[in-house]
Amino acid sequence: MTATTHDAIEVPSTAAAPWVERLLWVFMASFAFDYRASQAREASGGAGIDQLVFLALAVFSTAGILLLGWRHLLVRPGAWLILGWGGFLAFMAANAILQGVAPGRSLRIILPLVLCLAGIMNAHIAGCVGVKPSHIIAPVFAAACTNVLWRIFHGFVFKGVTMETARVEVQSSANNWLAAWIGCALLLRSRFHWLLPLAVGVLFFGIFITVTRSLLFPVMASACASSLCFLLGVRWGIYQPIDALKRLWPGFAIGGLAIGAIGIAALVEPHQIERWNERLFHHAEDRNTTADISFLTRVAEADAIFEILNREPVHYLHGKGIGASYYWHPSYIPEIRLVFPPDVELGEDVWFAGHSTWTYSLFSGGLIGLLAHVALIAGTMVASLAAARANASDPGPDQWLAFLPFIAACCLLSETLTSNPFDERLAAMIFGVMAGLSQAFLVRASWIHAGQPPTLR
Numbered sequence: 001m002t003a004t005t006h007d008a009i010e011v012p013s014t015a016a017a018p019w020v021e022r023l024l025w026v027f028m029a030s031f032a033f034d035y036r037a038s039q040a041r042e043a044s045g046g047a048g049i050d051q052l053v054f055l056a057l058a059v060f061s062t063a064g065i066l067l068l069g070w071r072h073l074l075v076r077p078g079a080w081l082i083l084g085w086g087g088f089l090a091f092m093a094a095n096a097i098l099q100g101v102a103p104g105r106s107l108r109i110i111l112p113l114v115l116c117l118a119g120i121m122n123a124h125i126a127g128c129v130g131v132k133p134s135h136i137i138a139p140v141f142a143a144a145c146t147n148v149l150w151r152i153f154h155g156f157v158f159k160g161v162t163m164e165t166a167r168v169e170v171q172s173s174a175n176n177w178l179a180a181w182i183g184c185a186l187l188l189r190s191r192f193h194w195l196l197p198l199a200v201g202v203l204f205f206g207i208f209i210t211v212t213r214s215l216l217f218p219v220m221a222s223a224c225a226s227s228l229c230f231l232l233g234v235r236w237g238i239y240q241p242i243d244a245l246k247r248l249w250p251g252f253a254i255g256g257l258a259i260g261a262i263g264i265a266a267l268v269e270p271h272q273i274e275r276w277n278e279r280l281f282h283h284a285e286d287r288n289t290t291a292d293i294s295f296l297t298r299v300a301e302a303d304a305i306f307e308i309l310n311r312e313p314v315h316y317l318h319g320k321g322i323g324a325s326y327y328w329h330p331s332y333i334p335e336i337r338l339v340f341p342p343d344v345e346l347g348e349d350v351w352f353a354g355h356s357t358w359t360y361s362l363f364s365g366g367l368i369g370l371l372a373h374v375a376l377i378a379g380t381m382v383a384s385l386a387a388a389r390a391n392a393s394d395p396g397p398d399q400w401l402a403f404l405p406f407i408a409a410c411c412l413l414s415e416t417l418t419s420n421p422f423d424e425r426l427a428a429m430i431f432g433v434m435a436g437l438s439q440a441f442l443v444r445a446s447w448i449h450a451g452q453p454p455t456l457r
Contacts, residue, residue, distance in 0.1 A: 007396040011444050013130030016068040020122075021131045023061040023068075027122055028139035028433070030057035031115075031426045032146040035154045055111075058429075062118040069125035077386075078124040078439035081379050085117050085435075088372040092365055096321040105323030105351050109364075112353075112428035116376075119432020127440025133398040136440060140433050141181065144174035145199065147426055148206045171210045173424030176218035176415055177431075178203045180408040183222030187230050187244070188400035214294075214418050218411035225410035229403040232385070236392035238399060293339045298355045298418065300332035300347060305354075305363045319366035325351045326363060353423035357416035360423075373422075376435065381409045383438035390445035402441045405434040 031054050066073075073082060089110065096106035126136050155170030178199055185196050207215045233239040304327050309315050320326075328336070328347025336346055354360030361369040384405035391402060412421050412431060421427040 007132075007398070009394055009396055009444055009448055011130050011132075011440075011447055017126075017129045017131050020065050020068055020126050020129050021135055023064045024122055024126055024131070024136065025139040025142075027058055027061035027065070027118070028143040028429065030054050030061065031429060032143040033150050034147065034424075034426050035151055054425075058115060058118065062122060065122045065125050069129050072125050072128035073121065075124070075128050075439065075443075077383060077442065078120075078127075078436060081376065081383070081435055082117070082120055082124060084379070085113075085120060085372070085376055088365075088368070089113055089117060091368065092322050095318055095365065096323055099321035099324065101321040101323045106321065107323075109323045109351070109353050109423075112422055112425045115425055116422065116428040116432035116435075119429045119434075120436040121432075123433040123436030124439045127437065127443055130443075131440065133401045133437060133440045136433065136437055137181075137401055137404070140177070140430055141195070141199070143426065144172075144178050144181075144430065145202045147174045148172040148178065148202050152206065152209055170206075171215075172206060173421060173427035174430060175203060175206055175215050176411040176421065177408055177427070177434075179215075179218035179222040180225070180404065180411040183226035184229075184400060184404045184407050187226040188233065188239075188403055190397075190400070214415060217414035217418075221410045221414035222407055225407040226403075229388070229406060232388070233392075233403075236389055238388075238392050238395050293336065294418070296332055296336055297328065297347075300328035300336065301326070301350070301355055302359045303329040303332070304347070305359050309363065315366060316362070317366045317368065319362065319364045319369055322364040323351055324364065325349050326354075353420045355419060357420045357422060360420055377409050377413060380431075380435040380438075381406045383435075383442075384409070387438040387441035387445065391441050391448065394448050396444065398441075402438070405437050408434045 034051070034054060073079060092110060092113070093106070096110070097103075123136055127133070151172040152170045182196065182199050182203060185193065185199070203219075207219075230239060230244060234241055307329065308320065308326055327350055333346055340346060354363070357373060358370065361373045365372065384403060388399070388402035388406075391399060408431065412427075415421055421431070
C-alpha cells in the first residue's frame with residue numbers, strides 16, 4: 001500500500017509525523033470490528049462493552065493526534081471543511097436538545113457524524129505534518145477489508161445467519177469505499193499491486209454473500225468516476241490515452257477470474273445463485289406485493305417524514321432534531337406485512353437514521369441539514385480534483401490517490417437514495433478521512449509552487 005517509488009517533491013515531515021501515523025492506525029482499527037447490533041440491543045438503545053471499547057480507542061487516538069497537531073487545524077483550505085462540519089454538528093446537538101429529543105437517542109445517531117469530523121481532522125493533521133497520502137490510506141484499506149470479512153464471520157458465527165438468510169446482517173459499510181479504491185487503483189495507478197486482486201476478492205465475496213443489489217451501484221459509480229478522472233488526468237498531462245489499455249489489462253484478467261469464480265460458486269452453492277437470480281430478475285420474495293419490498297419500505301418512510309414536516313412547515317428549516325421519532329406511513333403497512341413476519345413491529349416508533357441520507361437529513365436538520373451534507377460531499381469532491389490538478393505538473397507516486405476522495409464521494413452518493421451511509425460508524429470515519437486527505441496533496445502542491453505566491457495555504 002505504501003509507495004516504493006521515490007518522490008521528487010519531498011514534503012518535510014515534522015517530529016510528530018510518525019506518532020500521528022501510528023495513532024491514525026489506532027483510529028481506523030478502533031471500529032474495524034464494528035457490527036450491526038441485534039434487534040434486542042437496537043430496541044433498548046444501549047451499547048455493548050465491546051463497542052464502548054471501540055469508541056474509547058477512537059477518542060484516545062483522535063485526542064492524541066489533536067494534541068500533536070492542533071496548530072495545523074486552521075491550515076486552509078481543509079480548515080473550511082472542519083469548521084463547516086463542526087459548526088453543523090454543534091447546531092444539530094443544540095437543535096436536538098431544544099426540541100426535547102431524548103439525549104440517549106440523539107447522541108447515538110450523531111456519533112457517526114462526530115466520527116466523520118474526527119476523520120477529517122485526523123487526516124488533515126496527518127497531511128500537514130508530512131505523513132504521505134499512501135500512509136494515510138493504508139489503515140483505511142486495512143480497516144475496510146477487515147470489516148467486510150468480520151461482518152460475514154460475525155453474522156454466521158454469532159447471529160446464526162445462514163447462506164439462505166444472509167442479507168444486511170452481514171453487510172459491511174466499507175463496501176462502497178472498497179469499490180472506489182478498486183476503480184482508482186485499476187485505472188489511475190501506474191503499477192499493478194497485489195492488493196488489487198485482494199480488494200476485488202473481498203468486495204465481491206461480500207456482495208455475493210449478502211445478495212444486495214444496491215452494492216452494485218458503487219461498483220458502477222466507481223467505474224464511471226475513475227474513467228472521468230482518467231480523462232481529466234489526460235487533459236492535465238498526468239496520463240497518456242494509450243495508458244488506458246495498459247492499465248485495464250489487469251481488470252480483464254480479474255474479470256476472467258471473477259467469471260470463473262461465479263461458475264465455481266454455481267456448482268458449490270447453487271441456491272445462492274438462484275437467490276441472485278430472484279433478486280435481480282424475478283423478485284420471488286415480493287410476489288405478494290405490487291412493488292419491490294425494499295422500495296415500499298423506503299417510500300413508506302419518506303411519505304411519513306414529509307407528512308410529519310407538513311404539519312409544522314417551520315421544521316423544513318431546522319428539522320425535528322437528530323434522533324427524533326418518525327414512522328412508516330400506515331397506508332403501506334398492510335402490503336409490507338405480506339412479506340414481513342406478523343410478530344415484527346413495523347415503523348411504529350422509528351428513530352434510527354433512516355434509509356436515505358437525504359430524507360433523514362431533511363427530517364433531522366431541515367434545509368440546514370440537507371445543505372450541510374451537500375456541502376461536505378461536494379467540498380470533498382472539489383478539494384480532490386483541485387489537489388489532483390495542483391500536483392499535475394509534478395505528479396508523484398501517490399498521484400493516483402489524489403483522485404480517490406472524488407471517486408469515494410461518487411460511490412457514497414450512489415447509495416444515498418436507498419441507504420444512509422452516515423448511519424454507520426466505520427463508513428462515516430472512512431469518508432471523514434477522504435474529506436481530509438486532499439490536504440496532504442495541497443501541502444505538497446505548495447512546495448511544488450514554492451516560487452509563486454502561496455495561494456493554497
